[in-house]
Amino acid sequence: MVGWNPWHGCHKISSGCLHCYVYRIDAQHGRDASIVFRTQEFNLPVKKKRDGSYKIPPGEQVWTCFSSDFLLEDADPWRDEAWAMMKKRADLQFLFITKRIHRFTEVLPDDWGTAYPNVHICCTVENQDMAETRLPIFRSVPIARKSIVCEPLLSSIDLRPYLGPWVHQVLVGGESGPDARVCRYDWILDLKEQCREAGVAFCFRQTGAKFYKNGKIYQIPRKYQFSQAKKAGLDFFPTPK
Numbered sequence: 001m002v003g004w005n006p007w008h009g010c011h012k013i014s015s016g017c018l019h020c021y022v023y024r025i026d027a028q029h030g031r032d033a034s035i036v037f038r039t040q041e042f043n044l045p046v047k048k049k050r051d052g053s054y055k056i057p058p059g060e061q062v063w064t065c066f067s068s069d070f071l072l073e074d075a076d077p078w079r080d081e082a083w084a085m086m087k088k089r090a091d092l093q094f095l096f097i098t099k100r101i102h103r104f105t106e107v108l109p110d111d112w113g114t115a116y117p118n119v120h121i122c123c124t125v126e127n128q129d130m131a132e133t134r135l136p137i138f139r140s141v142p143i144a145r146k147s148i149v150c151e152p153l154l155s156s157i158d159l160r161p162y163l164g165p166w167v168h169q170v171l172v173g174g175e176s177g178p179d180a181r182v183c184r185y186d187w188i189l190d191l192k193e194q195c196r197e198a199g200v201a202f203c204f205r206q207t208g209a210k211f212y213k214n215g216k217i218y219q220i221p222r223k224y225q226f227s228q229a230k231k232a233g234l235d236f237f238p239t240p241k
């Protein structure tokens, strides 16, 4: 797995952004995360070594734009070049997460066709309102692989109207950071049950920093948030038909 951040910085768009880690980390370094800029590693997918081979070897999964939103308005002048690199490196799997799926069709490259097969897009829905706003759009747009990310999970969510074979996976998790909002175990269990009923893969990624279970709020240090979620043993993969 390789990270590629072609641009950095973002603007808050919904309640899931309140404690955005990009803002938090930039603030620790005295930077303003609302200033969006193209990074030095913009060309990383097509960069080569001295021997002529690509720096990113074939077969890698490339976590794309994790210090911004790939569909951010400020990045419109740069995105066509980024799409072109993703197309050129058909031997890599690119994955990005967006809260701006409403912009998707207006920023597609001309040669997108039915979808670049090596681009996996995740749409974030942190509460019911965002699920109802974003998922009808997400369901309708041409993308080879689509996953739903409920992270930071801020309320119970009824995904039933949307779950179906078009969804590759649902990933859920709490919020990290010192001001994290509480994530409840019963919300997680409910989403897992919804996925099981619909035959959609489910992954409990992380607890977040404040986790409510059995009438008690647990403060969970960052280093245990992923391992504690795994220990819950909730991940679910449907049996292939």
Ligand code: SF4
Residues within 6 Å of the ligand: 010, 011, 012, 013, 014, 016, 017, 020, 021, 022, 023, 067, 068, 069, 099
């Ligand atoms: S869209 Fe993502 S990167 Fe941008 S402010 Fe919101 S949480 Fe941060």
